[in-house]
Amino acid sequence: MGALDGKVAVITGATSGIGARTAEVFVAEGASVVLGGRRTGPGEELAAALGPRARFARADVRVEADIEALTAVAVDAFGGLDVLVNNAGQGVEAPRPLPEADLAAFLDTLAVHAGGMFLGIKHAARIMIPRGWGSIINMSSIGAHRAGWSDISYSTAKAGVLQLTRSAAVELGPHGIRVNSVSPGPIPTGIFAKNAGVDAERADRTAGLLEPLFAEAMAAHQSIPRAGRADDVAAAALWLATDASSFVTGQDLGVDGGISAGRPVAVAVEERRLLAKAFAALPS
Incomplete structure (x- = not known):
């Protein structure tokens, strides 16, 4: 017996990475x-692999008609909608100094990462309110909590997701609908390679090879000494989707290996050791 038996879910950004694993x-x-x-080939391939309880529908989250049609597929194919995972995102260009930043790129990032989630919530709520039940899960990021982890447009959009989550939670709670968010730390998915100009299909296939690099890079920032994985985020989304979290709404769940809690103690100890060594070397 599964934790989501009989439930119907829509997952945006489901053709790769965290969305596909979820x-x-x-x-x-x-x-x-x-x-x-947005990528029909990988989406249809994954849906076919998952079997008769999966359907793919092409959707650009910036286009309201696409989101309305996406939620309608859930009703038409499976009879309703119980869970929405607002996961769609896109890579961002290399950060530029603020005096050189491009407004159009900034607004497009907001349109995808915040506007797309707004549309998802809007159209999911239209289905969920009459049913009196639902769980909406929005993907935020460590970048919403800590500056410097992503470019300014992405960080701003993901911070907006947190307030969007809280605002929707207090409005939809009386209708039996819970709204929460998940904030992953850096997870080695294809989006990093795509940002570097790698072909999307190759980026998705090879993302797992980056785990050792991520683990090394994160050693000074997170207390759990390994790279985060799409499995970690999917497990958090699963809990928020089930009745096990039935009294949880308006919350953000960090899945970041401890980044948001603070630096590993060993890093601070080593810094103090080096500082003491430097003081000892000073002339008396």
């Missing part, structure tokens, strides 16, 4: 899932 986990736990994304 779709796999949800189907394995008994849900019927509509996978949304």
Whole structure:
């Protein structure tokens, strides 16, 4: 018996990375899932691999008609909508100094990462309110909590997701709908390679090879000494989707290996050791 038996979910950005892994986990736990994304080939391939309880529908989260149609697929194919995972995102260009930043690129990032989630909530709520139940899960980021982890447009958009989550939670709670967010730390998915100009298909296939590099890079920042994985984020989304979290709403769940808690103690100890060594070397 699965944790999501009989539930129907829509997952945006489900053609790769965290979205694809969440779709796999949800189907394995008994849900019927509509996978949304812009890349038809990978989306249809994944839906076929997941079996009869999965459908793919092409959707650009910046286009309201696409989101309305995406949620309609859940109703038409599976009879309703119980869970929405607002996961769609896109890579961002290399950060520029603020005096050189491009407004159009900034606004497009907001449109995808905040506007797309707003549209998802809007159209999911239209289905969930009459049913009196629902769980909406928005993907935020460590960049919403800590400056310097991503470019300014992405960080601003993801910070907006936190307030969007809280605002929707207090409005939709009386209708039996919970709204929460998840803030992953750096997770080695294809988006990093895509940002570097690597072909999307190759980026998705090779993302896992970056785990050792991520683990090394994060050693000074997070207390859990390994790279985060899409599995970690999918597991958090699964909990928020189930009745096990039925009294949780308006919250953000950090899945960041401890980054938001603070630096590993060993890093501070080593810094103090080096400082003491430097003081000892000073002339008396």
